[in-house]
Amino acid sequence: MNKVDMIPQDLAQKIIHMYEVDMLTLQQIEDRTGIKWWTINSLLEKNNIKKISLSERAKIKREKDFDLIYKLHFVEEMSVKDIYKKYKFSPPYVRQVLKDKGLKPINRGKFLSQKNVDKSK
Structure with missing residues (x-):
């Protein structure tokens, strides 16, 4: 019996x-389960699970995160920095999620630029 066959069905x-x-990723699954990534890879192959490239995986993850990020930024008016602080989505990641949908983040900075300060005088 090989290592893949020793994995209980519910864990598989x-x-x-x-x-x-x-x-x-395979490494993240190994970290959570203690099962070596190459055994996990064999399990996926045995079950005819299509391999997902890192770039494809990133794109799918951004797609899944879009609704939440959109809601936080455009509906709840959270800044990119505040989204990072509360939800741990990095600012470059938030910008890429929005860019994938043709959107740009709104600058919700608390300080006016020097140009705007001069105009208000």
């Missing part, structure tokens, strides 16, 4: 879920 399904739905 959880691993597949982590890979396909949670978009975790």
Whole structure:
């Protein structure tokens, strides 16, 4: 019996879920389960799970995060910095998520630029 066959069915399904739905990498799954990434890779192959490239995985993750980021930034009017502080989405990531949909973040800075300060005098 090989290592893949020794993985309980419920754990195998959880691993597949982590890979396909949670978009975790093989290394991240290894870190969470203690099962070596190459055994996880064999499990995915045995179950005919399509491999997802890192760039494709990133694009899928950005697509999944779009609704939340859109709501936080445009509806709840949170700044990119505040989204990072509360939700740990990095500012470059937030900008890329919006850019993928043809949007740009709104500058919600608290300080006026020097140009705007001069105009108000």
